Amino acid sequence: xLHTHRVAVLGGGxxxxxxxxxxxxxxHPVCLWLRNEQRVEAxxxxxxxxxxxxxxxxxxxxxxTTSLEQAAAGIDILFMAVPSASFRxxxxxxxxxxxxxxxxxxxxxxxxxxxxYLMSEILEQELPDNPRAVLSGPNLAGEIAAGNIAGAxxxxxxxxxxxxxxxxxxxxxxxxxxxxxxxxxxxxxxxKNVYAILAGLGAALDFGENTTGLLLTRALSEMxxxxxxxxxxxxxxxxxxGVGDLFVTCxxxxxxxxxxxQAIGRGQPxxxxxxxxxxxxxGINTLELLKAQAEVRGVHMPLVNGLYDILHHSRPVSDLFNxxxxxxxxxxxxxxxx
Ligand SMILES: NC(=O)C1=CN([C@@H]2O[C@H](COP(=O)(O)OP(=O)(O)OC[C@H]3O[C@@H](n4cnc5c(N)ncnc54)[C@H](OP(=O)(O)O)[C@@H]3O)[C@@H](O)[C@H]2O)C=CC1
Ligand SMILES: O=C(CO)COP(=O)(O)O
Numbered sequence: 001x002l003h004t005h006r007v008a009v010l011g012g013g014x015x016x017x018x019x020x021x022x023x024x025x026x027x028h029p030v031c032l033w034l035r036n037e038q039r040v041e042a043x044x045x046x047x048x049x050x051x052x053x054x055x056x057x058x059x060x061x062x063x064x065t066t067s068l069e070q071a072a073a074g075i076d077i078l079f080m081a082v083p084s085a086s087f088r089x090x091x092x093x094x095x096x097x098x099x100x101x102x103x104x105x106x107x108x109x110x111x112x113x114x115x116x117y118l119m120s121e122i123l124e125q126e127l128p129d130n131p132r133a134v135l136s137g138p139n140l141a142g143e144i145a146a147g148n149i150a151g152a153x154x155x156x157x158x159x160x161x162x163x164x165x166x167x168x169x170x171x172x173x174x175x176x177x178x179x180x181x182x183x184x185x186x187x188x189x190x191x192k193n194v195y196a197i198l199a200g201l202g203a204a205l206d207f208g209e210n211t212t213g214l215l216l217t218r219a220l221s222e223m224x225x226x227x228x229x230x231x232x233x234x235x236x237x238x239x240x241x242g243v244g245d246l247f248v249t250c251x252x253x254x255x256x257x258x259x260x261x262q263a264i265g266r267g268q269p270x271x272x273x274x275x276x277x278x279x280x281x282x283g284i285n286t287l288e289l290l291k292a293q294a295e296v297r298g299v300h301m302p303l304v305n306g307l308y309d310i311l312h313h314s315r316p317v318s319d320l321f322n323x324x325x326x327x328x329x330x331x332x333x334x335x336x337x338x
Contacts, residue, residue, distance in 0.1 A: 002027055005168055008071040009079040010090055012039065012064065014052040014141035014279065015107055016081030022144070022174050024061035032064045033071035040064040052279075056145040072097035077105065077168065079135075080119065083280040084110025084190075087119050091126040100129040103161060105154075107135055109189035110282035116293045118186045133161050134182055135169075136189035137240035138248035140255065144174065151175040153240040155185035177240060184232030188241035191226065192249050193257045193283030194290060195219035198307050198320075199250035200261020205317060216250055218324065219303055224335040226290070226299045234336045256281035270311050287311070 005028045009020040012034030024030045034040055043049055043064040047057055065071050072078065072094055082090050087108055098104075104127060106119035117125075123132050133156035144150050154165040154176055162178035170176040179185050198219065202212055223246070224237040236242055249255040253262065260281050263273040274284065291308050294301040302323040309315035 003167070004028055005077050005164075006075045007031070007077045007079065007168070008033060008075045009081055010068075010071065010094065011081035011083075011107075012036075012043070012049060012052070013081065013083075014145075015139070016079070017049045017053055017058070018056075018141045018144045019079060019081065019107055019135070019169070020062050021056070021058050022169055022171065024059035026168065026171055028061065028168065030062045031071045031075070032062060033066070033068060034064055035066060037066050040066050053141065053145050068094055069097055075102055077103045077164075079105045079107055080123070081107040084108050084112055084119065084282055085285070088112060088122050088126065091122055095127050098127070098130065102130055103133065103164065104130050105133045105135055105165065106186070108282075109136065109186075109193060111190050111286050111289050113285070113289060116289055118183065118190065120182055120186055131158065131161055132156060132182070133165060134186045134189075135165070136185045136245065137177075138244040140248060140252060142254050147173060149173050149175070151177060151240055151244070153177045153179050153185055155179040155182040155241075157182060179236060179239065179241070181233045181236045183230070184227055184236030185239075185241040187227045187230065187232055188223070188237055188239075189245055190282065190286055191223040191290065192219075192242075192246040193281070194287045194304060194307065195223065195246060196249035196255050196257035197261040197264075197283045197287070197311075198303060200253075200255075200258035200263075201265040201307075201310070201317065202261075203258075204262045204265025215303070216246065219250070220246055221333065221335055222301050222303050226294060226297070226301060228335055229297050229299050237335075257283035260284065264311065265317075284311075 007023050007028055007030045009016045010033045012032050020030045020032045104123045108119045120132050120134050135152050135154050137152035139152055154162050166176045224234050228234050256279055260273050291304050306320035
């Protein structure tokens, strides 16, 4: 028999909406919190979030509100789907409205600037008494909305929490796997955005398949090396939140980060590309923070440094490969080597 949860999703952009709708379709009442009154009215009237997912029908179990109090009332699971730049502000606003037993789940794939905090760490700081989890993986919102089969990984320190989230989200077209490595899963989702920009750039410049394969594999090594230094399990990067998400975002024009790379590769200035974006692309911000954090931690990240120089110092793309084989990185798969 279905155990019914009461759920709120904070952030009514493309991913918040699609995850809220998956849960509603599974029979759980879901409240989607947005800050735009007209959009809330339109969602409740038309069962469609026309700005972010036009043509995608929303289940009647899903209602929208601009009231955080109403969204949080009586819930046992809360999903956070606002961009990382707004994450702490929203977490702080909801902190006094949820009970200590409410499970908090981050869907956000980004990093907070001062401190290099991941979203689960912000949740720990702002709502220390609540259990936490994250969801990540190759999950382009538009494809899930189109009904294509997708898989995600939920990660927390408790098998019971992972099981609860599996039962809440799993369906015929959305497969849910579990992991105990919350930090690694979350880091994988945030870091791959940076390499998606690089892949988009390579696509625009017609790098060719060999070069693309090289870049993707070295990107995996580089992000895993960094994550291992931060305490993540290297094996996590062979899973959905690592290889899975890296592959998808590094090969699809549906990825906003990939599209930024493509535009830059076609010669558009970064400032102009960013000014034209109407949805969040976390990778540009993450690139800067990652470069600084890698320097602090002494992790060799030639692709991150190379991309940063291309974007911010107008270095030619051909320079990207200059520093790739220096020091101990001449070994393949060095991040799991004993
Ligand atoms: N889209 C995707 O395919 C996937 C996205 N993600 C991650 O999910 C997170 C959210 O992305 P996504 O849904 O795509 O982003 P979108 O750009 O589609 O939407 C962002 C949403 O957040 C809202 N928002 C922004 N700031 C605030 C704030 N201060 N208070 C309240 N609401 C706010 C926006 O509101 P408004 O409309 O009023 O501006 C909008 O509804 C990102 O970290 C992204 O990396 C993860 C997996 C897949
Ligand atoms: O994380 C994503 C797919 O898994 C979405 O990527 P973008 O934010 O680049 O669109």
